[in-house]
Amino acid sequence: MTDTLVSPAGPAPSRGRPSGRGKGSSGRFPLTPASGIGLGVALVWFSILVLIPLAAVVGAAAAGGWSNFWDTLTDAQTFAALRLTVVEALLVTLANAVIGTVVAWVLVRDQFFGKRILDVVIDIPFALPTIVAGLILLSLWGPDSPVGVNIVNTRQGIFLALLFVTLPFVVRTVQPVLIELDADVEEAAASLGASRFTTFRRIILPSLVPAIAAGSSLGFARAISEFGSLVLISGNTPYETEVASLKILKFLEGDNQDGAAAVAVLLLIVAVVTIVALDVISRRVARRG
Template identity: 85%
Template sequence: MTGAATAAKPIGRTTSGRKGGSGGVFALTPTTGLGLGVALVWFSILVMLPLAAVVGASLAGGFGDFVDTLTDRQTFAALRLTVIEALLVTIVNAVLGTVVAWVLVRDQFRGKRVLDVVIDIPFALPTIVAGLVLLSLYGPQSPVGINIVNTRQGIFMALLFVTLPFVVRTVQPVLIELDADVEEAAASLGASRATTFRRVILPSLVPAIAAGSSLGFARAISEFGSLVLISGNTPFKTEVASLKIFKFLEGDNQAGAAAVAVLLLLVAVLAIVALDLISRRAARRG
Protein backbone atom coordinates (compact mmCIF):
# COMPACT_ATOMS: atom_id res chain seq x y z
CA MET A 1 0.00 0.00 0.00
CA THR A 2 2.70 2.42 0.94
CA GLY A 3 4.70 1.60 -2.17
CA ALA A 4 1.65 2.04 -4.42
CA ALA A 5 0.76 5.37 -2.84
CA THR A 6 4.29 6.58 -3.28
CA ALA A 7 4.37 5.49 -6.91
CA ALA A 8 1.05 7.22 -7.65
CA LYS A 9 2.21 10.53 -6.17
CA PRO A 10 2.57 13.19 -8.94
CA ILE A 11 6.14 13.99 -9.76
CA GLY A 12 7.39 17.59 -9.43
CA ARG A 13 4.36 18.83 -7.45
CA THR A 14 6.09 19.32 -4.10
CA THR A 15 5.88 22.58 -2.25
CA SER A 16 9.65 22.88 -2.12
CA GLY A 17 9.78 22.51 -5.91
CA ARG A 18 7.38 25.41 -6.38
CA LYS A 19 9.33 27.61 -4.04
CA GLY A 20 12.61 26.80 -5.72
CA GLY A 21 11.19 27.45 -9.19
CA SER A 22 9.68 30.84 -8.48
CA GLY A 23 12.51 32.00 -6.25
CA GLY A 24 15.13 31.09 -8.83
CA VAL A 25 13.39 33.14 -11.48
CA PHE A 26 12.72 36.35 -9.58
CA ALA A 27 15.41 36.50 -6.89
CA LEU A 28 18.02 39.25 -7.31
CA THR A 29 21.45 39.18 -5.77
CA PRO A 30 22.55 42.35 -3.95
CA THR A 31 24.94 43.17 -6.80
CA THR A 32 22.25 42.68 -9.46
CA GLY A 33 19.75 44.75 -7.49
CA LEU A 34 22.25 47.58 -7.08
CA GLY A 35 23.10 47.51 -10.79
CA LEU A 36 19.42 47.51 -11.77
CA GLY A 37 18.71 50.43 -9.45
CA VAL A 38 21.60 52.47 -10.83
CA ALA A 39 20.50 51.69 -14.41
CA LEU A 40 16.90 52.75 -13.71
CA VAL A 41 17.97 55.99 -12.00
CA TRP A 42 20.39 56.81 -14.83
CA PHE A 43 17.76 56.03 -17.47
CA SER A 44 15.18 58.15 -15.65
CA ILE A 45 17.51 61.15 -15.37
CA LEU A 46 18.57 61.02 -19.02
CA VAL A 47 15.33 59.93 -20.71
CA MET A 48 12.16 59.63 -18.67
CA LEU A 49 12.28 62.90 -16.73
CA PRO A 50 13.12 65.07 -19.78
CA LEU A 51 10.36 63.36 -21.78
CA ALA A 52 7.89 63.95 -18.98
CA ALA A 53 8.96 67.60 -18.84
CA VAL A 54 8.41 68.02 -22.60
CA VAL A 55 4.96 66.42 -22.40
CA GLY A 56 4.08 68.69 -19.50
CA ALA A 57 5.29 71.78 -21.37
CA SER A 58 3.23 70.83 -24.42
CA LEU A 59 0.06 70.84 -22.30
CA ALA A 60 0.91 74.03 -20.41
CA GLY A 61 -1.78 75.97 -22.29
CA GLY A 62 -4.32 73.16 -22.12
CA PHE A 63 -5.23 70.35 -24.48
CA GLY A 64 -7.09 72.77 -26.76
CA ASP A 65 -3.95 74.80 -27.44
CA PHE A 66 -2.04 71.55 -28.01
CA VAL A 67 -4.50 70.48 -30.71
CA ASP A 68 -4.67 73.96 -32.24
CA THR A 69 -0.88 74.05 -32.59
CA LEU A 70 -0.71 70.72 -34.39
CA THR A 71 -3.69 71.42 -36.66
CA ASP A 72 -2.41 74.83 -37.73
CA ARG A 73 -1.96 74.75 -41.52
CA GLN A 74 1.68 75.81 -41.49
CA THR A 75 2.64 73.46 -38.67
CA PHE A 76 0.75 70.56 -40.24
CA ALA A 77 2.47 71.18 -43.59
CA ALA A 78 5.88 71.07 -41.88
CA LEU A 79 5.01 67.83 -40.08
CA ARG A 80 3.67 66.21 -43.24
CA LEU A 81 6.76 67.15 -45.25
CA THR A 82 9.04 65.82 -42.51
CA VAL A 83 7.29 62.46 -42.21
CA ILE A 84 7.02 61.94 -45.98
CA GLU A 85 10.69 62.74 -46.62
CA ALA A 86 11.76 60.57 -43.69
CA LEU A 87 9.71 57.64 -45.01
CA LEU A 88 11.19 57.97 -48.49
CA VAL A 89 14.70 58.13 -47.07
CA THR A 90 14.01 55.08 -44.89
CA ILE A 91 12.86 53.03 -47.89
CA VAL A 92 15.94 53.98 -49.90
CA ASN A 93 18.23 53.22 -46.96
CA ALA A 94 16.60 49.84 -46.35
CA VAL A 95 17.37 48.76 -49.92
CA LEU A 96 20.66 50.47 -50.71
CA GLY A 97 22.02 50.07 -47.17
CA THR A 98 21.51 46.31 -47.44
CA VAL A 99 23.21 46.29 -50.85
CA VAL A 100 26.20 48.23 -49.52
CA ALA A 101 26.51 45.93 -46.51
CA TRP A 102 26.36 42.90 -48.82
CA VAL A 103 29.13 44.29 -51.04
CA LEU A 104 31.35 45.07 -48.05
CA VAL A 105 30.95 41.58 -46.58
CA ARG A 106 30.68 39.27 -49.57
CA ASP A 107 32.85 40.98 -52.23
CA GLN A 108 36.57 41.67 -52.41
CA PHE A 109 37.81 44.72 -54.29
CA ARG A 110 40.50 47.37 -54.13
CA GLY A 111 39.62 50.22 -51.78
CA LYS A 112 37.20 48.15 -49.71
CA ARG A 113 38.72 49.26 -46.39
CA VAL A 114 38.60 52.90 -47.44
CA LEU A 115 34.91 52.59 -48.33
CA ASP A 116 34.24 50.87 -45.01
CA VAL A 117 35.72 53.86 -43.18
CA VAL A 118 34.05 56.51 -45.36
CA ILE A 119 30.58 55.13 -44.58
CA ASP A 120 30.99 56.25 -40.96
CA ILE A 121 31.77 59.88 -41.88
CA PRO A 122 28.13 61.02 -41.44
CA PHE A 123 28.34 59.69 -37.87
CA ALA A 124 31.52 61.65 -37.16
CA LEU A 125 30.63 64.94 -38.84
CA PRO A 126 28.64 67.57 -36.93
CA THR A 127 25.35 67.91 -38.79
CA ILE A 128 25.93 71.60 -39.53
CA VAL A 129 29.17 70.59 -41.25
CA ALA A 130 27.23 68.02 -43.26
CA GLY A 131 24.93 70.81 -44.42
CA LEU A 132 27.93 72.93 -45.39
CA VAL A 133 29.42 70.02 -47.35
CA LEU A 134 26.20 69.57 -49.30
CA LEU A 135 25.87 73.32 -49.81
CA SER A 136 29.39 73.49 -51.27
CA LEU A 137 28.65 70.78 -53.80
CA TYR A 138 24.96 71.32 -54.54
CA GLY A 139 24.46 75.02 -53.69
CA PRO A 140 24.15 78.20 -55.78
CA GLN A 141 27.88 78.05 -56.60
CA SER A 142 27.90 74.31 -57.26
CA PRO A 143 30.93 73.08 -59.22
CA VAL A 144 28.70 70.45 -60.88
CA GLY A 145 25.94 72.90 -61.83
CA ILE A 146 23.28 71.46 -59.49
CA ASN A 147 21.46 73.67 -57.00
CA ILE A 148 19.17 71.89 -54.55
CA VAL A 149 18.95 74.64 -51.93
CA ASN A 150 15.40 75.48 -50.84
CA THR A 151 13.98 72.39 -52.54
CA ARG A 152 12.51 69.11 -51.35
CA GLN A 153 15.27 67.34 -53.24
CA GLY A 154 17.76 69.15 -51.02
CA ILE A 155 15.94 67.97 -47.89
CA PHE A 156 15.91 64.42 -49.23
CA MET A 157 19.65 64.55 -50.03
CA ALA A 158 20.55 65.94 -46.61
CA LEU A 159 18.52 63.27 -44.81
CA LEU A 160 20.08 60.54 -46.93
CA PHE A 161 23.54 61.82 -46.05
CA VAL A 162 23.05 61.83 -42.28
CA THR A 163 21.21 58.46 -42.15
CA LEU A 164 23.45 56.53 -44.55
CA PRO A 165 25.33 54.38 -42.00
CA PHE A 166 22.40 53.07 -39.94
CA VAL A 167 21.20 50.15 -42.07
CA VAL A 168 24.71 49.35 -43.30
CA ARG A 169 26.08 49.01 -39.77
CA THR A 170 23.16 46.93 -38.46
CA VAL A 171 23.09 44.52 -41.42
CA GLN A 172 26.86 44.12 -41.81
CA PRO A 173 27.55 42.09 -38.61
CA VAL A 174 24.59 39.81 -39.30
CA LEU A 175 25.96 39.01 -42.74
CA ILE A 176 29.38 38.33 -41.25
CA GLU A 177 27.93 35.83 -38.75
CA LEU A 178 25.60 34.18 -41.27
CA ASP A 179 26.40 30.48 -41.68
CA ALA A 180 27.51 29.80 -45.26
CA ASP A 181 26.76 26.07 -44.84
CA VAL A 182 23.02 26.78 -44.89
CA GLU A 183 23.32 28.57 -48.23
CA GLU A 184 25.40 25.72 -49.64
CA ALA A 185 22.82 23.20 -48.44
CA ALA A 186 20.03 25.16 -50.14
CA ALA A 187 22.06 25.31 -53.37
CA SER A 188 22.76 21.57 -53.22
CA LEU A 189 19.00 20.95 -52.99
CA GLY A 190 18.47 22.86 -56.23
CA ALA A 191 17.45 26.27 -54.91
CA SER A 192 18.35 29.20 -57.14
CA ARG A 193 20.30 32.17 -55.82
CA ALA A 194 17.14 34.27 -55.70
CA THR A 195 15.28 31.56 -53.74
CA THR A 196 18.19 31.09 -51.38
CA PHE A 197 18.34 34.81 -50.70
CA ARG A 198 14.57 35.10 -50.21
CA ARG A 199 14.05 31.98 -48.07
CA VAL A 200 17.38 31.61 -46.24
CA ILE A 201 19.28 34.90 -46.10
CA LEU A 202 16.58 37.58 -46.05
CA PRO A 203 14.69 36.26 -42.97
CA SER A 204 17.93 36.53 -41.02
CA LEU A 205 18.53 40.06 -42.27
CA VAL A 206 15.03 41.48 -41.79
CA PRO A 207 15.38 42.20 -38.04
CA ALA A 208 18.67 44.02 -38.65
CA ILE A 209 17.21 45.95 -41.60
CA ALA A 210 14.21 46.93 -39.49
CA ALA A 211 16.42 48.03 -36.59
CA GLY A 212 18.62 50.18 -38.83
CA SER A 213 15.60 51.59 -40.67
CA SER A 214 13.84 52.58 -37.43
CA LEU A 215 16.98 54.33 -36.17
CA GLY A 216 17.37 56.11 -39.50
CA PHE A 217 13.74 57.19 -39.55
CA ALA A 218 13.94 58.57 -36.01
CA ARG A 219 17.09 60.48 -36.95
CA ALA A 220 15.50 61.82 -40.14
CA ILE A 221 12.35 63.26 -38.57
CA SER A 222 14.42 65.04 -35.91
CA GLU A 223 17.28 66.27 -38.14
CA PHE A 224 18.12 69.95 -37.75
CA GLY A 225 21.73 70.92 -38.41
CA SER A 226 22.12 69.71 -41.98
CA LEU A 227 18.77 71.24 -42.99
CA VAL A 228 19.44 74.76 -41.73
CA LEU A 229 21.59 75.61 -44.76
CA ILE A 230 19.83 73.42 -47.32
CA SER A 231 16.07 73.57 -46.78
CA GLY A 232 15.58 77.34 -47.02
CA ASN A 233 12.83 77.02 -44.36
CA THR A 234 10.08 78.31 -46.66
CA PRO A 235 6.59 77.80 -45.11
CA PHE A 236 4.36 75.30 -46.96
CA LYS A 237 7.30 74.37 -49.20
CA THR A 238 10.54 73.40 -47.45
CA GLU A 239 9.87 74.07 -43.77
CA VAL A 240 10.47 70.91 -41.73
CA ALA A 241 9.34 70.10 -38.20
CA SER A 242 12.70 70.68 -36.48
CA LEU A 243 12.97 74.17 -37.96
CA LYS A 244 9.35 74.83 -36.99
CA ILE A 245 10.28 73.99 -33.40
CA PHE A 246 13.17 76.45 -33.65
CA LYS A 247 10.79 79.15 -34.89
CA PHE A 248 8.44 78.51 -31.99
CA LEU A 249 11.31 78.86 -29.52
CA GLU A 250 12.49 82.07 -31.18
CA GLY A 251 8.95 83.42 -30.77
CA ASP A 252 8.96 82.46 -27.07
CA ASN A 253 6.29 79.81 -27.70
CA GLN A 254 7.70 76.91 -25.70
CA ALA A 255 4.34 75.15 -25.52
CA GLY A 256 4.06 75.11 -29.33
CA ALA A 257 7.62 73.80 -29.70
CA ALA A 258 6.95 71.09 -27.12
CA ALA A 259 3.71 70.08 -28.86
CA VAL A 260 5.51 69.48 -32.15
CA ALA A 261 8.30 67.64 -30.31
CA VAL A 262 5.80 65.34 -28.58
CA LEU A 263 4.13 64.48 -31.88
CA LEU A 264 7.50 63.68 -33.47
CA LEU A 265 8.26 61.44 -30.50
CA LEU A 266 4.98 59.57 -30.95
CA VAL A 267 5.60 59.14 -34.68
CA ALA A 268 9.10 57.79 -34.02
CA VAL A 269 7.82 55.30 -31.42
CA LEU A 270 5.03 54.10 -33.72
CA ALA A 271 7.51 53.65 -36.57
CA ILE A 272 9.86 51.62 -34.36
CA VAL A 273 7.02 49.39 -33.16
CA ALA A 274 5.64 48.92 -36.68
CA LEU A 275 9.05 47.98 -38.11
CA ASP A 276 9.62 45.56 -35.24
CA LEU A 277 6.29 43.84 -35.92
CA ILE A 278 7.07 43.65 -39.64
CA SER A 279 10.49 42.13 -38.98
CA ARG A 280 9.03 39.50 -36.62
CA ARG A 281 6.33 38.50 -39.11
CA ALA A 282 8.79 38.36 -42.02
CA ALA A 283 11.21 36.26 -39.97
CA ARG A 284 8.44 33.77 -39.05
CA ARG A 285 7.28 33.45 -42.66
CA GLY A 286 10.86 32.98 -43.82
Protein backbone atom coordinates (compact mmCIF):
# COMPACT_ATOMS: atom_id res chain seq x y z
CA MET A 1 0.00 0.00 0.00
CA THR A 2 1.30 3.41 -0.93
CA ASP A 3 1.00 6.08 1.73
CA THR A 4 -0.23 9.51 0.78
CA LEU A 5 2.33 12.14 1.62
CA VAL A 6 0.98 15.29 3.13
CA SER A 7 3.12 18.39 3.49
CA PRO A 8 3.50 19.62 7.05
CA ALA A 9 2.47 23.02 5.84
CA GLY A 10 -0.91 21.70 4.72
CA PRO A 11 -2.37 21.08 1.30
CA ALA A 12 -1.08 23.01 -1.68
CA PRO A 13 -3.06 26.13 -2.53
CA SER A 14 -5.53 25.87 -5.37
CA ARG A 15 -4.67 27.55 -8.65
CA GLY A 16 -8.27 28.42 -9.35
CA ARG A 17 -10.18 31.56 -8.48
CA PRO A 18 -9.22 33.05 -5.09
CA SER A 19 -11.63 32.25 -2.30
CA GLY A 20 -11.05 35.37 -0.26
CA ARG A 21 -13.92 37.52 0.93
CA GLY A 22 -12.34 40.86 0.11
CA LYS A 23 -13.62 43.39 -2.36
CA GLY A 24 -12.00 41.48 -5.21
CA SER A 25 -14.35 38.51 -4.77
CA SER A 26 -17.52 40.44 -4.08
CA GLY A 27 -16.92 43.05 -6.79
CA ARG A 28 -18.22 45.80 -4.49
CA PHE A 29 -16.29 48.95 -3.75
CA PRO A 30 -17.90 50.75 -0.79
CA LEU A 31 -17.84 54.52 -1.00
CA THR A 32 -16.03 56.52 1.60
CA PRO A 33 -18.17 59.01 3.54
CA ALA A 34 -16.77 61.92 1.54
CA SER A 35 -17.42 60.13 -1.78
CA GLY A 36 -20.94 59.26 -0.68
CA ILE A 37 -21.70 62.88 0.15
CA GLY A 38 -20.23 64.02 -3.18
CA LEU A 39 -22.28 61.46 -5.10
CA GLY A 40 -25.43 62.49 -3.26
CA VAL A 41 -24.86 66.17 -4.00
CA ALA A 42 -24.19 65.39 -7.66
CA LEU A 43 -27.37 63.32 -8.01
CA VAL A 44 -29.51 65.94 -6.26
CA TRP A 45 -28.06 68.74 -8.40
CA PHE A 46 -28.49 66.70 -11.58
CA SER A 47 -32.07 65.85 -10.62
CA ILE A 48 -32.97 69.48 -9.93
CA LEU A 49 -31.48 70.75 -13.18
CA VAL A 50 -32.27 67.86 -15.56
CA LEU A 51 -34.38 64.96 -14.34
CA ILE A 52 -37.18 66.87 -12.63
CA PRO A 53 -37.71 69.35 -15.52
CA LEU A 54 -37.68 66.48 -18.03
CA ALA A 55 -40.19 64.58 -15.95
CA ALA A 56 -42.38 67.70 -15.78
CA VAL A 57 -42.35 68.06 -19.59
CA VAL A 58 -43.19 64.38 -20.08
CA GLY A 59 -45.96 64.69 -17.50
CA ALA A 60 -47.40 67.75 -19.27
CA ALA A 61 -47.37 65.85 -22.57
CA ALA A 62 -49.11 62.88 -20.98
CA ALA A 63 -51.71 65.04 -19.26
CA GLY A 64 -53.66 65.50 -22.46
CA GLY A 65 -53.80 61.79 -23.16
CA TRP A 66 -52.33 59.65 -25.92
CA SER A 67 -54.91 60.74 -28.48
CA ASN A 68 -54.07 64.42 -28.02
CA PHE A 69 -50.35 63.63 -28.16
CA TRP A 70 -50.75 61.69 -31.40
CA ASP A 71 -53.07 64.26 -32.98
CA THR A 72 -50.59 67.03 -32.23
CA LEU A 73 -47.66 65.25 -33.82
CA THR A 74 -49.58 64.05 -36.87
CA ASP A 75 -51.01 67.49 -37.61
CA ALA A 76 -49.80 68.49 -41.07
CA GLN A 77 -48.32 71.82 -40.01
CA THR A 78 -46.62 70.41 -36.90
CA PHE A 79 -45.26 67.43 -38.84
CA ALA A 80 -43.83 69.76 -41.50
CA ALA A 81 -42.06 71.79 -38.82
CA LEU A 82 -40.63 68.66 -37.20
CA ARG A 83 -39.49 67.23 -40.53
CA LEU A 84 -37.78 70.49 -41.52
CA THR A 85 -36.05 70.71 -38.15
CA VAL A 86 -34.71 67.14 -38.18
CA VAL A 87 -33.63 67.25 -41.84
CA GLU A 88 -31.77 70.55 -41.47
CA ALA A 89 -30.17 69.39 -38.22
CA LEU A 90 -28.95 66.18 -39.90
CA LEU A 91 -27.49 68.13 -42.83
CA VAL A 92 -25.74 70.51 -40.46
CA THR A 93 -24.41 67.57 -38.44
CA LEU A 94 -22.91 65.95 -41.55
CA ALA A 95 -21.34 69.24 -42.60
CA ASN A 96 -19.90 69.81 -39.12
CA ALA A 97 -18.47 66.27 -38.96
CA VAL A 98 -16.39 66.95 -42.08
CA ILE A 99 -15.62 70.66 -41.81
CA GLY A 100 -15.12 70.59 -38.05
CA THR A 101 -12.59 67.75 -38.37
CA VAL A 102 -10.72 69.63 -41.10
CA VAL A 103 -10.61 72.83 -39.01
CA ALA A 104 -9.38 70.91 -35.96
CA TRP A 105 -6.71 69.24 -38.10
CA VAL A 106 -5.50 72.61 -39.43
CA LEU A 107 -5.37 74.12 -35.95
CA VAL A 108 -3.35 71.22 -34.54
CA ARG A 109 -1.08 70.10 -37.38
CA ASP A 110 -0.37 73.33 -39.27
CA GLN A 111 1.45 76.52 -38.35
CA PHE A 112 0.36 79.78 -39.97
CA PHE A 113 -0.02 83.47 -39.27
CA GLY A 114 -3.19 84.24 -37.29
CA LYS A 115 -3.57 80.71 -35.92
CA ARG A 116 -4.22 81.92 -32.36
CA ILE A 117 -6.80 84.42 -33.57
CA LEU A 118 -8.64 81.70 -35.49
CA ASP A 119 -8.51 79.48 -32.43
CA VAL A 120 -10.26 82.18 -30.41
CA VAL A 121 -12.80 83.04 -33.11
CA ILE A 122 -13.96 79.39 -33.19
CA ASP A 123 -15.48 79.86 -29.73
CA ILE A 124 -17.47 83.00 -30.58
CA PRO A 125 -20.71 81.09 -31.34
CA PHE A 126 -20.42 79.62 -27.83
CA ALA A 127 -20.13 83.06 -26.23
CA LEU A 128 -22.70 84.97 -28.27
CA PRO A 129 -26.38 84.97 -27.32
CA THR A 130 -28.15 83.18 -30.14
CA ILE A 131 -30.38 86.18 -30.88
CA VAL A 132 -27.19 88.19 -31.49
CA ALA A 133 -26.05 85.47 -33.90
CA GLY A 134 -29.33 85.87 -35.75
CA LEU A 135 -28.85 89.62 -35.92
CA ILE A 136 -25.33 89.16 -37.30
CA LEU A 137 -26.58 86.83 -40.01
CA LEU A 138 -29.48 89.16 -40.76
CA SER A 139 -27.09 92.10 -41.20
CA LEU A 140 -24.96 90.20 -43.69
CA TRP A 141 -27.51 88.03 -45.48
CA GLY A 142 -30.75 89.98 -44.95
CA PRO A 143 -32.79 92.30 -47.19
CA ASP A 144 -30.13 95.02 -46.82
CA SER A 145 -27.24 92.62 -47.42
CA PRO A 146 -24.00 94.37 -48.41
CA VAL A 147 -23.24 91.44 -50.74
CA GLY A 148 -26.66 91.42 -52.35
CA VAL A 149 -27.75 87.99 -51.05
CA ASN A 150 -30.97 87.61 -49.07
CA ILE A 151 -31.51 84.25 -47.34
CA VAL A 152 -34.17 85.37 -44.86
CA ASN A 153 -37.26 83.15 -44.87
CA THR A 154 -35.46 80.37 -46.76
CA ARG A 155 -34.22 76.92 -45.83
CA GLN A 156 -30.73 78.00 -46.80
CA GLY A 157 -30.94 80.66 -44.10
CA ILE A 158 -31.99 78.06 -41.53
CA PHE A 159 -29.09 75.83 -42.53
CA LEU A 160 -26.61 78.70 -42.28
CA ALA A 161 -27.92 79.80 -38.87
CA LEU A 162 -27.69 76.27 -37.47
CA LEU A 163 -24.23 75.85 -38.96
CA PHE A 164 -23.08 79.05 -37.25
CA VAL A 165 -24.26 78.12 -33.76
CA THR A 166 -23.02 74.50 -33.92
CA LEU A 167 -19.61 75.13 -35.50
CA PRO A 168 -17.43 74.76 -32.37
CA PHE A 169 -18.75 71.39 -31.15
CA VAL A 170 -16.84 69.02 -33.45
CA VAL A 171 -13.78 71.26 -33.53
CA ARG A 172 -13.44 71.34 -29.76
CA THR A 173 -14.02 67.60 -29.31
CA VAL A 174 -11.61 66.50 -32.05
CA GLN A 175 -8.84 68.99 -31.28
CA PRO A 176 -7.68 67.46 -27.94
CA VAL A 177 -7.61 63.97 -29.47
CA LEU A 178 -5.39 65.16 -32.31
CA ILE A 179 -3.07 66.86 -29.83
CA GLU A 180 -2.65 63.64 -27.83
CA LEU A 181 -2.31 61.40 -30.91
CA ASP A 182 1.13 59.77 -31.03
CA ALA A 183 2.99 60.82 -34.17
CA ASP A 184 5.40 57.88 -33.85
CA VAL A 185 2.66 55.48 -34.95
CA GLU A 186 2.10 57.48 -38.12
CA GLU A 187 5.82 57.56 -38.83
CA ALA A 188 6.05 53.80 -38.30
CA ALA A 189 3.18 53.23 -40.74
CA ALA A 190 4.86 55.47 -43.30
CA SER A 191 8.16 53.62 -42.90
CA LEU A 192 6.34 50.35 -43.65
CA GLY A 193 5.08 51.75 -46.93
CA ALA A 194 1.59 52.88 -45.98
CA SER A 195 0.24 55.79 -47.97
CA ARG A 196 -0.99 58.95 -46.25
CA PHE A 197 -4.59 57.97 -47.00
CA THR A 198 -4.11 54.47 -45.58
CA THR A 199 -2.45 55.90 -42.48
CA PHE A 200 -5.33 58.30 -41.98
CA ARG A 201 -8.00 55.62 -42.58
CA ARG A 202 -6.47 52.83 -40.49
CA ILE A 203 -4.68 54.71 -37.72
CA ILE A 204 -5.88 58.30 -37.32
CA LEU A 205 -9.58 58.06 -38.18
CA PRO A 206 -10.45 55.23 -35.71
CA SER A 207 -9.00 57.38 -32.94
CA LEU A 208 -10.99 60.42 -34.07
CA VAL A 209 -14.36 58.73 -34.67
CA PRO A 210 -15.48 58.72 -31.00
CA ALA A 211 -14.65 62.44 -30.70
CA ILE A 212 -16.34 63.24 -34.02
CA ALA A 213 -19.43 61.32 -32.93
CA ALA A 214 -19.52 63.09 -29.56
CA GLY A 215 -19.22 66.53 -31.13
CA SER A 216 -21.75 65.67 -33.84
CA SER A 217 -24.31 64.44 -31.33
CA LEU A 218 -23.94 67.62 -29.28
CA GLY A 219 -24.27 69.73 -32.42
CA PHE A 220 -27.36 67.82 -33.54
CA ALA A 221 -29.02 68.22 -30.15
CA ARG A 222 -28.27 71.95 -30.26
CA ALA A 223 -29.57 72.26 -33.83
CA ILE A 224 -32.97 70.65 -33.27
CA SER A 225 -33.56 72.86 -30.23
CA GLU A 226 -32.20 76.13 -31.65
CA PHE A 227 -34.48 79.14 -31.24
CA GLY A 228 -32.75 82.50 -30.92
CA SER A 229 -30.85 82.64 -34.19
CA LEU A 230 -33.87 81.35 -36.15
CA VAL A 231 -36.34 83.97 -34.95
CA LEU A 232 -34.90 86.59 -37.29
CA ILE A 233 -33.82 84.29 -40.12
CA SER A 234 -36.44 81.60 -40.65
CA GLY A 235 -39.45 83.84 -41.25
CA ASN A 236 -41.61 81.21 -39.51
CA THR A 237 -43.73 80.49 -42.60
CA PRO A 238 -45.97 77.43 -42.03
CA TYR A 239 -45.06 74.38 -44.16
CA GLU A 240 -41.99 76.20 -45.50
CA THR A 241 -39.62 77.66 -42.89
CA GLU A 242 -41.36 77.02 -39.58
CA VAL A 243 -39.11 75.00 -37.25
CA ALA A 244 -40.05 72.98 -34.18
CA SER A 245 -38.86 75.51 -31.59
CA LEU A 246 -40.97 78.27 -33.15
CA LYS A 247 -43.91 75.87 -33.36
CA ILE A 248 -43.60 75.31 -29.62
CA LEU A 249 -43.71 79.08 -29.13
CA LYS A 250 -46.92 79.26 -31.20
CA PHE A 251 -48.48 76.55 -29.06
CA LEU A 252 -47.60 78.43 -25.88
CA GLU A 253 -48.92 81.71 -27.26
CA GLY A 254 -52.14 79.90 -28.11
CA ASP A 255 -52.40 78.53 -24.55
CA ASN A 256 -51.83 74.98 -25.79
CA GLN A 257 -49.27 73.73 -23.30
CA ASP A 258 -50.10 70.07 -24.02
CA GLY A 259 -49.22 70.55 -27.69
CA ALA A 260 -45.98 72.35 -26.85
CA ALA A 261 -45.00 69.58 -24.43
CA ALA A 262 -45.78 66.92 -27.05
CA VAL A 263 -43.41 68.51 -29.58
CA ALA A 264 -40.76 68.97 -26.88
CA VAL A 265 -40.97 65.30 -25.87
CA LEU A 266 -40.60 64.16 -29.47
CA LEU A 267 -37.52 66.35 -29.92
CA LEU A 268 -36.11 64.87 -26.71
CA ILE A 269 -36.66 61.34 -28.01
CA VAL A 270 -35.03 62.17 -31.35
CA ALA A 271 -32.02 63.70 -29.61
CA VAL A 272 -31.54 60.71 -27.29
CA VAL A 273 -31.88 58.18 -30.11
CA THR A 274 -29.39 60.08 -32.26
CA ILE A 275 -26.85 60.40 -29.45
CA VAL A 276 -27.08 56.68 -28.65
CA ALA A 277 -26.84 55.71 -32.33
CA LEU A 278 -23.75 57.86 -32.90
CA ASP A 279 -22.14 56.43 -29.77
CA VAL A 280 -22.74 52.85 -30.94
CA ILE A 281 -21.39 53.62 -34.42
CA SER A 282 -18.28 55.31 -33.03
CA ARG A 283 -17.52 52.35 -30.75
CA ARG A 284 -17.84 49.83 -33.57
CA VAL A 285 -15.69 51.87 -35.94
CA ALA A 286 -13.04 52.34 -33.23
CA ARG A 287 -12.95 48.58 -32.54
CA ARG A 288 -12.64 47.69 -36.22
CA GLY A 289 -9.92 50.27 -36.71
